[in-house]
Amino acid sequence: MSHMVYSCLMAVDRDHVLRSAAALLTRKATATMDEVAKAAGISRATLHRQFAGRDALVRALEALGISECEAALDAAALDDGPASEAARRLVHELQPAAALLAFLYTENQLFEGEEQNAGWSRIDDRVAALFRRGQEAGEFRIDLTPGWLTEALYGLLASAAWAVTEGRVARNDFTHMIVELLLGGALRRDETRREES
């Protein structure tokens, strides 16, 4: 009986802690467990009760990032309509998770080897599939590989997230900046072709 109540409360707290940790670690990737705890408004002991250690916390954040990514991928309905519009929807859906993704993106670069969560590969595949679809539909240029476009999307998301938190670009322009730069580059430019070289 009480089990239900407690597990419910813990689930709520767990999510709150996760959110605060994401917000803090996004700004200061080297934040200590003590700082994470204080940022979440709890003690270090409680933090340790919910996440066995820093690794567990980071892996939980990774799981959160993956689930948010997949939610965004679903919401964007990548298979519908023009690929460019699908990409625009994707970036728009990804925006709230951008800061967290930026943290996880660099966190993965921090260590060598150390096989990464399989979830990322599936996400990579879905994003790459979108670009491939755009290429096969004659919508995107074919000299930029889907793999590179995927990587570039991550990079631009991270750059934009940082630029926003440091006030170098306005938060409102977030989606526009990324989409326009990415698609403008990925979109085949038919009219310009005749002029190039």
Add this chain to the structure above:
Amino acid sequence: MSHMVYSCLMAVDRDHVLRSAAALLTRKATATMDEVAKAAGISRATLHRQFAGRDALVRALEALGISECEAALDAAALDDGPASEAARRLVHELQPAAALLAFLYTENQLFEGEEQNAGWSRIDDRVAALFRRGQEAGEFRIDLTPGWLTEALYGLLASAAWAVTEGRVARNDFTHMIVELLLGGALRRDETRREES
């Protein structure tokens, strides 16, 4: 007398250590001083004689990155010819330093506040000035701010550097991938271009 010889030798060694450290830290940003020393083929003691501590080492790497950036900026002659060609030259010149820049780029995101080296602002300004020049010449679109384009360039450089080291894209395509994506997005779209030519 002997001072000359020793200082000369130390200068050579210092540069070599710096290069190896850059190569290692690029792959594993959390590498220990011991690993850095071994990677450079020297003992930890000697490493410590040349760089007072980890901070000093990172700051030396920062100085190296800044100087390489400025060398690339000079070599690219950003004020000559079309801005798009200048940007292409810039990326090409920046390529050898890309991995180091990727390391320093994330290193700066790792800490909050902590005023960054003034050298970066000057570099930012020069790059942003290039994009601004392209906009004023009617070559680049004006809805993407020079500041964002600068930030995006850094992000793409880092993404490409990582993608290359992890074998996701071919090293030979490095410049092409970045330039085509960046410029394709930055270049103003066709209709206006027709009138001009």
Add this chain to the structure above:
DNA sequence: CCATCGTGAGACGTTGATGTCTCACATGGT
């Protein structure tokens, strides 16, 4: 009213990296 449980505070011991030190050794110049 009492029992239970989560929590905060804090005291540990442990680990890993760091910075400092000494000393023996090899090299190179005198």
Add this chain to the structure above:
DNA sequence: ACCATGTGAGACATCAACGTCTCACGATGG
């Protein structure tokens, strides 16, 4: 041969973060 100097190896103390533990408090449910 002699001396000086840079180097490698390793010992040593220090420090910060971690993980574990205990204990008292407050709240909640029976």
